[in-house]
Amino acid sequence: MPTILYHLASLLPWVYALALLPTTCSRTPTRFWLPARIAGHVGLILVLGAWLQAAIDGRDNDRLGLAMAGLVSLLALVIIEYSRRYLEGEPGQRRYVLALLGTLSSVATVVTADDLLLLVGAWIISSLCLHQLLTFYRDRPMALVVAHKKFLASRLADACMLLATLLLVHAADGSSMEAILEHVTMRLQASGALGWDLQLAAVLLALAVILKSAQLPVHGWLIQVMEAPTPVSALLHAGLVNLGGFLLLRFAPLISAAVPAQTLLVAIGGFTAVLAVLVMMTRISIKVRLAWSTCAQMGFMLLECGLGLYELALVHLLAHSLYKAHAFLAAGETVTQARYHALQPPSHPISLGGLLLALLLAALGLLLVQGAWQWLLPGHSLPQVALVILAIGLAPWALLRQGAKLYGLAIFSLLLGAYLLWHQAAAWILGTSPAHAVHPPYLTLLALLLFAALYMLQAWILARPQGALARRLYPLAFAGFYLDEHFTRLTFRLWPVRKPQPTPSFAGDCP
Template identity: 45%
Template sequence: MQGFFSVNAVSLLLLALVAVLALVIWRYSATALAGETDKPRFMRALAATLAAVVFTLFSNHLLLFWLGWVAISLALQQLLLFYPQRPRAQLAAHKKALSARLSELLLAVAFTLLYLQFDTAIISDISAAVAAQPAGNLMLHGAAVLLVLVALLNCAQLPLHGWLIQVVEAPTPVSALLHAGIINLGGILLLCFAPLLSYSSPASALLLAAALFSTILAALIMTTRISIKVRLAWSTVAQMGLMLVEIALGLYTLALLHLLAHSCYKAYAFLHSGNAVNHYLAAQLAEQTNPAARHWLLSLTLAAAMVYLVQLLIPLSSLSSAVLLVLAITVLLAPSVYRADKRRPLRVLLALGYALALLALYFALKTLLRQVLPTPEPVALLADVITSLAFAALFVLAILLRYHSQHKAVNKLFIWLNAGGYLDEWATRITLQIWPYHARHTATHQHNNSLQEIK
């Protein structure tokens, strides 16, 4: 039994995260579902899902890991169908089920290849033996590619993302659990098999291309959405894509930090989404800003100077991470330099102080997590440059969509993005051809229909 389960720094850190999320979501569910006749059924499914997650995190055996992975999706399915009479909830659960079955099949094939290659099912032994394998082992490359596909499916990357957008039909605690926890399992899977991903360049290239495409498109689509829950869902797709990009580049420490921060933020965002109306009204009453090109240039210069000075003390691990930090601080500084009045110097100083505090927190957490999950190798230059250019393009397009959507070309792009690039319609059509779906009617709906016929 000792070899079947493993306790290490990463699993303990993730267990702490699961424990905090479980406590918050459990208490919220107990209050939010008060008066629901099916509340015990919901709480049982929630407990089963959390137990399956913990079981999977500590599994050190391929079969046990796979069984835990299947148990998570089956338990989650019960939560997604808590309101089975809702057609959109049924369709979302149907699409999620198909995605889950495909990921389980691919994961089973990948684990079978690993077992045949190493003649052991102990995950820690497999990870330790990968480095000694000669380059060009097709079985290992095949297993790595399959694991990448499983992660892309589980993280709802485009174009198979529609189920994640549509599961907002489920109760709010389900959305918080899914977006703050379950959706991260794809990244956790790749971090568990990081040596295998580092071994296979084709798998890393596939992950980088798919995740980078999904990150950029999902982030742009998010800017066109009005519904708070739908915006958060698209944000999750983009954030998961960014985390997978970091894993593809070999930035495992940064990916783990991203996973932890995203989980905490999304749990808060969904459970706090009821106050979205108040935030919207406050934003409408606040003064609207429309920075000009010179404001963006000044903010970009200040941000670049700040990141450059900080990285002299603590060097950054890649160009793309530096670009991402510069662009994030630029967005933070732009509103403070926009308004030209006597208080602008004070606003800029406060914004710079806030940005510096965030940078200090970022580097402190990253330094601590480096002891838990280090980044083993330097980032490949070509992949780093491509990623940096993609981040810069995303920044420019986001500004154009936010402040210059009246231009004809930008407006056309806005309309296409508002439709989600029609990717979900295409994916749904193919999904229903593979696995036809028929809406189920509950006994209550059938009773109401009978009453209508009598009348």
């Protein structure tokens, strides 16, 4: 494993942590927002300096950690500035700032830590700080109920993470991330397979990520936690939920050698993605649609990691974080655009034949782009399953304009070619070969069947919105296939939520 971050980037958690001190002592909103704003700017400058230092020195650095630190610092600055304006005049602002800075500091520690024990501690603290943000409005019963469900799911994830940590630390005789991954490599070179302890650790890590990323059947809290302030939703969907994907990337050598963990990620992630997309088609609320979209995207990311497509998962993680942050912070504009498009009739009717034609054109574009790539860069191979999944996802771009199929095909080929460049950039960040991971063939078949079935089902529903299949599927999809009800009943039975208490007034809470 490369040397973990240079000193500048390793200071990022301390920047947000030190800003807690003046915020605690401040009495007016202007004064306790100022340290957070300064921390946001300083954090971004530190990460930019770390990248510059890495470029000048040319040392083998932890580029994954630097990339994630850059993402965290950028989102932190944007969310702090947005929150200051969003909460102007609200009571409890100091409590919000303290919880926000604690969350940012712990997340920055997760992405920059070179010790597994430190990473796990920051992982747990980030969830506890986020709980304070989700319950910002403590007099709202629904906010407390949903946060309670999330709290229980996170504690289950923490338990899995702690057990996996004990197994890994015991096996490697140390908690250094570098030592643990080196031990995994040595075990594979010596015997060609992982022992039961590392296999179990990989499965527990996969379970922790599934619980943390709001996958089936504990996904309901992510959909329902809509009463928190909008910047909290942006922080959750663009940052905290993505920590699971980062953890899988960090432990890629371990996951790549553990078939049970890979199977778990592909099965749970794939089915979550398919069901979440179907449910999202029935939603009207913009924020709820975005929440279901996050659930589906997280499932897709876990499936990618289960297939060993770590480069695709990294591109997905970075792109999804930036997109979701913009989508939530610009939710008002999104509503306006949705209303505008609702008033505009479609330029041409959607037909099942046209969607099937789009899939064929996507396959043609895939062959053309792959041929051009191999001709230009013959030494850089690409995973076929990643290209096929992308072709299915981007197929509708081949039907951009009625009667202009070549135009749509050109746009599709351009997007696929752009991904190939991003794929190579992600491989450079990860410091691995694009074809370094091996997974069982049945996982590839399962993933392709899931995505092909989803595409065909969506095509059928869009082409025949009043057909028998759409009428039968709509009530089930609108109810979320009743998957969250069982977990909700279980949580209330095991650990009932407390009734909301009146929020006391503290000095400095009101402007």
